[in-house]
Amino acid sequence: MKEKSVGKLVSILYRQSHVYINYALKDLNISSSEYIFMVELYNNEGISQEELSSLLLIDKAATARALKSLEEKGLLIRQKNLADKRANKVFTTDKGKSYKETIYSALRVWTKLITNGMDENTIDIVLDSLKSMSEKAGSTNYAELFSNGGEICEENK
Known part of the structure; x- marks a missing residue:
């Protein structure tokens, strides 16, 4: 029997979504x-840069690069947090x-496009399943999972 690979399918969706987004938003740069x-940011105007990284599970360096680029394009501004001078709050501009x-x-x-032919119930099940898998992946302590030198510990499976 052929092994099912969630990782492969998620990877394909991820890569193809990037291709699509690059085409769809090309005119917006x-x-x-x-x-x-x-x-x-549309959902969390004024969030801190660190909170943004945490919410999206994206490392701080990648977040800083993306925000710098968006700021240079005039799409957002970063302001020092008055309560914590080391932190930046991020806001979208009018543009x-x-x-x-x-x-x-x-x-x-x-x-x-990707749900064409699926009924609403199936779409809801897929989205709920993806959300659950994302939460599990995001909350897993991988150092602990592989704590015996590279092998997955039985008690952590």
């Missing part, structure tokens, strides 16, 4: 590695806000 920050509907529209089209 927003890349597939940047759009997710805009989406999160960044003006892109919101185009970005969301592109994401709706992508979702329709």
Whole structure:
């Protein structure tokens, strides 16, 4: 029997979504590695840069690079947090806000494209399953999982 690989399928979806986003948002000059920050900022205006990294499970260096690029494009601004001078709060600019509907529209089209032929119940099951898998992946302590020198410890399976 052929082995089922969730990782392979998720990887294909991830790569193809990046291809799609790069085409769909080309006129806005927003890349597939940047759009997710805009989406999160639309939902959490004024969030700290560190919180943004944590929410998206993206390392701080990659977050800083993406935010710098978006800031240079005039789509967001970073302001020092008055309560913690070491931290930045991130806000979308008017220009960044003006892109919101185009970005969301592109994401709706992508979702329709990849769920074409599925009924609403199936889509809900897939989304709930992906959310659950994402949460498990994000909360796993991999150092502990492989604590015996590279092999998965039985008690951690």
